[in-house]
Structures are given as structure tokens and as C-alpha cells.
Amino acid sequence: MDLKNKNVIYVGGFGGIGFCSCKCLLEQGVANLGILDVFEDNEKIGTLQALNKAANVFYIKIDLTDVDNIEHAFTAAHDTMGRFDIVVNGSGIMNEHEIERTIKINLLGVIYSTFAALRLMDKSKGGHGGVIVNISSIVGLDAYGAYATYTASKYGVNGFTRALSDPYYYSQTDVSFITICPSTTETAMIASLRMDAVTTFDRMPPLPKLLCNNQSAEECAHSLVTAIKTAKNGSVWILTSGTLREYNYPDI
Numbered sequence: 451m452d453l454k455n456k457n458v459i460y461v462g463g464f465g466g467i468g469f470c471s472c473k474c475l476l477e478q479g480v481a482n483l484g485i486l487d488v489f490e491d492n493e494k495i496g497t498l499q500a501l502n503k504a505a506n507v508f509y510i511k512i513d514l515t516d517v518d519n520i521e522h523a524f525t526a527a528h529d530t531m532g533r534f535d536i537v538v539n540g541s542g543i544m545n546e547h548e549i550e551r552t553i554k555i556n557l558l559g560v561i562y563s564t565f566a567a568l569r570l571m572d573k574s575k576g577g578h579g580g581v582i583v584n585i586s587s588i589v590g591l592d593a594y595g596a597y598a599t600y601t602a603s604k605y606g607v608n609g610f611t612r613a614l615s616d617p618y619y620y621s622q623t624d625v626s627f628i629t630i631c632p633s634t635t636e637t638a639m640i641a642s643l644r645m646d647a648v649t650t651f652d653r654m655p656p657l658p659k660l661l662c663n664n665q666s667a668e669e670c671a672h673s674l675v676t677a678i679k680t681a682k683n684g685s686v687w688i689l690t691s692g693t694l695r696e697y698n699y700p701d702i
């Protein structure tokens with residue numbers, strides 16, 4: 451997909467991966483970029499706007515723990531843009547002591563946000579189709595004991611996103627779904643874990659190999675944007691050490 455003149459919604463666009471991805475999207479010439487996030491950040495909006503003066507960059511508050519607010523945010527964004535071509539669900543938290551909040555933001559938030567976007571994009575309901583990109587994690591593909599609840603939320607995102615990519619729905623909605631699974635990426639989320647790793651138990655098993663392959667937020671963002679441009683409906687992508695590769699689930 452050529453990103454030039456496309457309309458993009460980025461949920462979590464002020465986060466580490468989100469902000470870098472928004473920069474890349476603007477460099478690709480998107481026309482409208484709506485950032486939906488829980489707190490406003492005018493400095494980041496200014497930085498993004500300066501990258502592409504022709505684009506319309508705007509902020510709308512969304513709190514993924516509040517279903518009504520999610521619906522309201524998507525309706526307001528749609529009123530501003532007219533149509534969505536790409537919606538990225540890129541918010542998330544990692545704190546094993548906040549079990550309900552983790553599931554609410556990482557899984558239920560993604561589910562409700564996806565349905566709110568789909569309602570406005572579905573071709574069979576007057577929309578124009580497009581792509582919905584859900585950010586999971588490498589631990590959405592392979593469990594890691596130190597973050598059991600976070601792992602559960604990300605397995606949920608993978609299952610949910612792949613389920614919606616069923617060709618039966620795609621043929622009616624013209625909305626495709628892709629799942630993004632980054633390995634460890636240097637953002638505030640990881641920095642805060644280094645300060646205080648709030649893990650499943652008070653002991654931490656050794657890191658699996660793939661989680662040792664750190665990458666910068668810029669590298670992750672670059673791979674994410676490449677995936678958006680090239681990925682087919684239902685595909686699942688591993689983003690690690692600045693590389694991008696498709697993951698194929700084994701046949702059962």
C-alpha cells in the first residue's frame with residue numbers, strides 16, 4: 451500500500467514505538483494523522499506537524515479502559531477525517547501487579563477499539579475498507595513466565611486479530627488485519643521495567659533468546675511501517691533487531 455495521502459489513526463501515538471511510527475508515517479506523506487492517546491502532548495504534536503506541514507496532525511483523547519470513551523473518540527476522529535485508511539492499535543502497559551488494568555488496556559481496549567474502527571471502515575456498511583494493525587508482542591507468540599498476565603493479553607490480541615482476518619469477513623468488509631509482534635524495544639516501558647521489574651512472581655526466569663534481541667524504537671517503527679505497506683490480510687510479523695519477518699503458525 452502506498453501511504454501517500456492516506457488517513458491514519460494511531461492509538462498510543464505518543465508512546466515510544468508510537469511516536470517513532472507516526473514520524474515514519476508522516477515522512478511517507480500521509481494526509482491526516484489522528485493520534486488517540488490517554489494524555490495530550492502538544493510538544494509531540496508540534497514535532498510531528500513540523501515534519502510534514504501539508505498533513506493534518508491532530509489529537510483526540512482516548513482511554514482504553516472506558517468503552518464509551520473509545521466509541522466517542524473514533525466517532526470524533528471520523529468526523530474530522532471523513533474516512534480511515536489505516537488504524538493502528540499501539541497502546542499497552544506492562545505491570546504484573548495490575549492484572550485487570552493490563553487485560554483492560556492490552557486486550558479489551560484493543561478489541562473495543564478495533565470494533566469501533568471497523569464499524570466506520572466496513573465497506574458493507576458504507577465505509578471504504580482499509581487496514582487495522584494490532585500491536586501484540588513476541589510474547590504473544592511464545593510465553594514468558596516473568597510476565598504471565600501481559601503474555602495472556604498479547605496471546606489474546608494475536609487470536610482476536612487473526613480471527614477477524616477470516617477471508618469470509620474480508621470479502622464483505624474490505625478491511626484487512628495484521629498483527630505486529632516486536633521483541634524488546636527501547637522505550638519508556640522497558641526503561642521502567644529496568645528500574646522496577648514488576649513480574650509475575652518475585653523471581654524472574656532467564657530471558658528467552660528472542661527477548662534478548664533488543665532494538666531501538668526507530669528500528670521497530672521502520673519495520674512497522676514496512677509491514678503496513680506490504681503485509682497481506684491475516685499476516686503476523688516478528689520485529690526484532692531492526693528486522694522484519696513473517697511468522698507462519700504451524701498447521702494443526
Ligand SMILES: NC(=O)c1ccc[n+]([C@@H]2O[C@H](COP(=O)([O-])OP(=O)(O)OC[C@H]3O[C@@H](n4cnc5c(N)ncnc54)[C@H](O)[C@@H]3O)[C@@H](O)[C@H]2O)c1
Nearest residue numbers: 462464465466467488513514541542587632634635637639
Ligand atoms: N517496548 C517493547 O519492548 C515492546 C515489545 C513488544 C510489544 N510492545 C507493545 O508495543 C506497544 C507500544 O509500547 P511502547 O514500548 O511504545 O510503550 P510506551 O509505554 O512507550 O507507550 C504506551 C502507550 O500506551 C498509552 N496508553 C497507556 N494507557 C492507556 C490507556 N488507558 N488508554 C489509551 N492509551 C494508553 C500510553 O499513553 C502510551 O502512548 C504496546 O502495545 C506494547 O505492549 C512493546
